Amino acid sequence: MAAASSSECGGPAVGIDLGTTYSCVAVWRHDRGEVIANGQGSRLTPSCVAFAADGAERLIGDAALNQAARNPTNTIFEVKRLIGRRFSDESVQEDIKLWPFKVVEGREGRPAIVVRHDGDERQFVPEEISAMALAKMRETAEVYLGKTVRNAVVTVPVYFSNSQRQATIDAGAIAGLNVMRIISEPTAAALAYGLEKMPVTNRDRTVLVFDLGGGTFDVSLLNVDPGVDIDMGLFEVKATAGDTHLGGTDFDNELVKHSLREFIRKHGSSDIKSNQKALRRLRTACERAKRMLSSMAETTIEVDSLHQGIDFCVTITRSRFEELNKHHFARCMEAMEGCLRDAKVDKNSVHDVVLVGGSTRIPKVQGMLREFFDGKELCRSINPDEAVAYGAAIHASVLSGGSDDDRRLVDMILREVTPLSLGVEIIGQTMSVVIPKNTAIPTKKVRNYTTLYHNQIGVDVLVYEGESASTKDNHLLGQFVLSGIPPAPAGVPGLDAIFEIDANGVLHVSAVVRDTGGKNSISITNHSGRLNKEEIERMALEAQKHKTKQIK
Numbered sequence: 001m002a003a004a005s006s007s008e009c010g011g012p013a014v015g016i017d018l019g020t021t022y023s024c025v026a027v028w029r030h031d032r033g034e035v036i037a038n039g040q041g042s043r044l045t046p047s048c049v050a051f052a053a054d055g056a057e058r059l060i061g062d063a064a065l066n067q068a069a070r071n072p073t074n075t076i077f078e079v080k081r082l083i084g085r086r087f088s089d090e091s092v093q094e095d096i097k098l099w100p101f102k103v104v105e106g107r108e109g110r111p112a113i114v115v116r117h118d119g120d121e122r123q124f125v126p127e128e129i130s131a132m133a134l135a136k137m138r139e140t141a142e143v144y145l146g147k148t149v150r151n152a153v154v155t156v157p158v159y160f161s162n163s164q165r166q167a168t169i170d171a172g173a174i175a176g177l178n179v180m181r182i183i184s185e186p187t188a189a190a191l192a193y194g195l196e197k198m199p200v201t202n203r204d205r206t207v208l209v210f211d212l213g214g215g216t217f218d219v220s221l222l223n224v225d226p227g228v229d230i231d232m233g234l235f236e237v238k239a240t241a242g243d244t245h246l247g248g249t250d251f252d253n254e255l256v257k258h259s260l261r262e263f264i265r266k267h268g269s270s271d272i273k274s275n276q277k278a279l280r281r282l283r284t285a286c287e288r289a290k291r292m293l294s295s296m297a298e299t300t301i302e303v304d305s306l307h308q309g310i311d312f313c314v315t316i317t318r319s320r321f322e323e324l325n326k327h328h329f330a331r332c333m334e335a336m337e338g339c340l341r342d343a344k345v346d347k348n349s350v351h352d353v354v355l356v357g358g359s360t361r362i363p364k365v366q367g368m369l370r371e372f373f374d375g376k377e378l379c380r381s382i383n384p385d386e387a388v389a390y391g392a393a394i395h396a397s398v399l400s401g402g403s404d405d406d407r408r409l410v411d412m413i414l415r416e417v418t419p420l421s422l423g424v425e426i427i428g429q430t431m432s433v434v435i436p437k438n439t440a441i442p443t444k445k446v447r448n449y450t451t452l453y454h455n456q457i458g459v460d461v462l463v464y465e466g467e468s469a470s471t472k473d474n475h476l477l478g479q480f481v482l483s484g485i486p487p488a489p490a491g492v493p494g495l496d497a498i499f500e501i502d503a504n505g506v507l508h509v510s511a512v513v514r515d516t517g518g519k520n521s522i523s524i525t526n527h528s529g530r531l532n533k534e535e536i537e538r539m540a541l542e543a544q545k546h547k548t549k550q551i552k
Contacts, residue, residue: 011147011148011149011150011151012027012029012141012145012147012149012151012400013027013151013152013153013180013393013396013397013399013400014026014027014036014137014138014141014149014151014152014153014392014393014396015027015028015152015153015154015155015188015389015390015391015392015393015394015395015396016134016137016138016152016153016154016155016389016392017155017185017188017386017388017389017392018047018080018130018133018134018137018154018155018156018168018171019047019080019213019214019215019388020047020078020080020081020213020214020215020216020247020249021046021047021077021078021213021214021215021247021248021249021358022044022045022046022047022214022358022385023044023045023046023047023133023134023136023137024043024044024045024137024385024386024388024389025137025138025140025141025389026386026389026390026392026393027141027144027145027393027396028393028394028396028397029397033192033390033393033394034393035383035386035389035390036140036141036144037140037144038061038062038136038140039140039143040061040062042062043385043386044385044386045060045061045062045133045136045137045140046061046062046064046065046077047077047078047079047080047133048060048061048064048065048068048075048076048077048133049064049075049076049077049079049129049132049133050063050064050067050068050071050074050075050076051074051075051115051116051117051118051122052071052074052117052118053071053074053115053116053117053119054116054118054119056117056118058117058132060132060133060135060136061133061136065077068280068284069277069280069281069284070277072100072101072276072277072279072280073100073101073102073115073116073276074101074115074116074117075100075101075280076101076113076115076124076129077099078095078099078214078215078249079113079126079129079130079133080130080215080216081095081215081244081245082095082103082111082113082126083126083127083130083164083167083168083171084126084160084161084163084164084165084166084167084168085111085126085163085164086109086110086111087103087104087105087106087109087110087111087112088105088109091245092111098253098256100276100279100280101113101114101115102114102115104123106123106125110125110126111125111126112124112125113125113126113129125531126167126171127167127170127171127174127531127539128171128174128539128543130167130168130171131171131172131174131175131539131540131543132175132543134152134154134171134172134175134177135175135176135543138152138175138176138177149177150176150177150178151177151178151180151396151400152172152177152178152179152180152392152396153179153180153181153182153183153188153392153393153395153396153399154168154169154172154177154179154181154182154392155182155183155184155185155188155388155389155391155392156168156182156183156184156185157184157185157216157217157218157242157244158184158185158186158187158218158219158220158240158241158242158419159216159218159240159241159242159243159244159419159420160244160419161420161465161475162465162477162505162506162507163475163477164244165182165504165505165506166506167531168182169182169504169506170531170536173536173540174536174539174540174543175540175543176540176543176544179504180396180399180400181395181396181399181503181504182504182505182506183391183392183395183414183416184218184220184237184240184416184419185211185213185216185218185356185388186209186210186211186218186219186220186222186240186356187209187220187222187235187237187391187414187416188387188388188389188390188391188392188394188395189209189211189354189356189382189387189388189391190207190209190220190222190224190235190354190391191235191390191391191392191394191395191414192382192387192388192390192391192394193207193209193224193352193354193379193381193382193387193391194207194224194235195394204223204224204225205223205224205351205352206221206222206223206224206238206345206349206350206351206352207221207222207223207224207350207351207352207353207354208220208221208222208336208339208340208350208352208353208354209221209222209354209356210332210336210353210354210355210356210360210369211242211356211357211360211388212246212247212248212332212356212357212359212360212362212365213247213248213356213357213358213359214247214248214249214357214358214359215245215246215247215248215249215250216242216243216244216245216246216247217242217243217246217247217331217332217335217357218240218241218242219240219241219242219332219335219336219339220237220239220240220339221237221238221239221240221339221340221343221345221350222235222236222237222238223235223236223238234415235414235415236415236440237415237416237417237440238343238345238417238438239339239340239342239343239345239417239438240339240417240419240438241335241336241338241339241342242335242419243331243335246328246331246332247357247359248287248290248357248358248359250325250328251290251321251325251328251359251362252283252286252287252290254324254325254328255286255287255289255290255301255316255321255324256279256282256283256286258316258320258324259282259285259286259301259312259314260272260273260282262312262314263306263307263310263312267310269307269308269310271307272306272307275307278303278306278307281303281306282301282303282306282312285301285302285303286301289301289316290321290362293316293317293318293321293362294361294362294363296318297317297318298315298316298317298318299315299316300313300314300315300316301313301314301316302314318363318364322364325364329364329365329368332365332368333368333372336372337372342437342438343438347372347373347374348374350373350376352379353369353373353376353378353379354378354379354382354387355369355378355379355380355384356382356384356387356388357384357385358384358385360384361384366378395414398414415440415441416440416441416503416505417437417438417439417440417441418435418437418438418439418441418443418501418505419437419438419505420437420465420466420467421433421435421436421437421465421466421467422434422435422463422464422465422477422499422501422507423435423463423464424449424461424462424463424464424497425462425464425471426449427452429470429471429472430469430470430471431464431466431468431469431470431471431474432447432449434447434497434499435499435501437467439501441501441502441503441505442500442501442502442503443500443501444498444499444500444501445498445499446496446497446498446499447496447497447499448494448495448496448497449495449496449497450490450491450492450493450494450495451485451488451490451491451492451493451495452490453490454488454489454490455487455488455489456485456487456490456493457483457484457485457486457487458481458482458483458484458485459481459482459485459495459511460479460480460481461479461480461481461482461497461509461511461520462476462479463476463477463478463479463507463509464476464477465477465507477507478509480511480520480521481520482495482511482512482513482518482519482520483518483520484513484516484518485513485516485518486513486515486516493513493514493515494513494514494515495511495512495513495514496511496512496514497509497510497511498510498511498512508521509521
């Protein structure tokens with residue numbers, strides 16, 4: 001299901017950064033962007049949902065995070081690492097080991113989160129939990145604007161797969177939002193940065209956006225062209241790279257593992273690993289220590305009565321933190337270098353290096369970037385926590401037509417690329433690429449194929465995404481059968497595979513028998529891993545009932 005057009009729903013349009021650890025919402029009005037604070041006065045809202053085990057109460061955001069230590073098994077966080085994935089995915093299996101809440105295999109191989117709620121055991125799919133976070137951002141905007149909000153541009157990591165993008169659109173629908181467009185997080189940040197730069201420069205710039213957030217890492221190389229005057233701007237993505245499973249949470253995990261080793265070494269209580277309340281309190285202390293190390297050479301990780309009445313305190317230095325996470329930092333640099341190689345751009349041709357995401361505050365990250373770019377000053381003029389939502393709000397205003405009164409936004413053009421190669425399986429489980437990675441979208445590509453056997457009257461079309469030459473190492477998006485091929489010797493019938501990617505980065509595939517016009521197609525949006533229309537409507541209705549219950 002593609003997102004509805006902006007004309008289908010009236011009212012203001014907002015930009016939402018749906019983050020792994022924190023979310024943010026912004027709006028463009030009165031010729032400027034406004035990042036909206038929540039009811040606690042914070043411009044960032046924890047992407048956290050909690051359920052009362054013996055009551056009907058559901059908490060979202062700060063309220064959920066504040067009670068996490070005493071209700072760990074019913075407090076859900078980092079759900080972005082589950083959305084659009086299969087339960088069997090290696091990353092899902094690794095994360096399950098670290099989370100206090102329970103994740104099981106649900107319908108059609110999807111992960112399901114198990115909680116005790118209102119006296120019963122309930123299962124929620126990741127889209128439902130993400131929808132609760134999106135609904136919180138929507139309500140935050142409605143309180144601020146005094147109007148009903150239906151339209152939104154929602155951001156996702158560059159390397160989100162087709163199924164992850166679709167699942168995010170589904171989460172928006174459950175939250176009662178018309179997701180006008182899905183755009184990549186670093187592209188949104190580049191919009192925020194470019195709007196600031198356009199009035200003061202009349203030449204195009206090559207901008208590298210380094211986006212290291214709480215759970216994901218993205219890097220994008222863009223060309224920002226202000227055009228012939230400041231009334232027009234072109235933002236064109238040249239190449240992308242990243243990791244949907246790398247961010248501040250991973251740095252926290254290394255500190256947690258280090259602290260557990262120290263606790264067990266000193267006290268011999270290895271059963272602490274099964275004490276979920278202790279682990280939740282320890283994780284909070286480790287995250288606090290990580291933040292402190294951005295401005296201090298050393299700090300302590302300290303928790304009173306952590307386990308079996310034992311107080312825990314360990315000193316951690318910045319250099320030790322960097323040593324624990326050196327493999328994660330190396331992955332960041334490898335991805336960035338790969339992005340430059342894919343774009344065939346020398347590092348000396350990069351005009352600006354823009355830092356986005358809270359984890360870019362880590363001194364080691366900034367030091368590695370300065371060293372790589374030969375001492376270049378890094379751009380920190382935009383708020384790394386808010387830039388993505390700010391840029392999404394700019395694009396939401398453009399799409400909704402609300403930019404007509406602001407000459408800076410008129411004719412602003414955004415061109416993104418597809419992050420992963422897309423193709424079909426041919427003989428020998430070989431990946432035949434139809435759309436290569438970093439192809440500008442929207443796009444349409446046609447590739448010719450034929451039959452393998454004599455008198456073959458049908459073929460299985462298996463659609464994959466990924467960079468491996470072998471389909472077994474890539475991700476199966478969907479499949480269908482093309483029938484009605486006239487009997488003929490092998491290699492004679494002409495078959496066309498047609499791939500189309502829309503502006504949201506969502507794929508539609510069809511296949512045609514050239515001689516007869518016989519056709520079959522698949523909207524990859526309907527692959528087996530996705531919620532169907534009835535499920536989305538049911539979940540949206542449940543969400544609305546819960547909202548009504550809370551109001552009463």
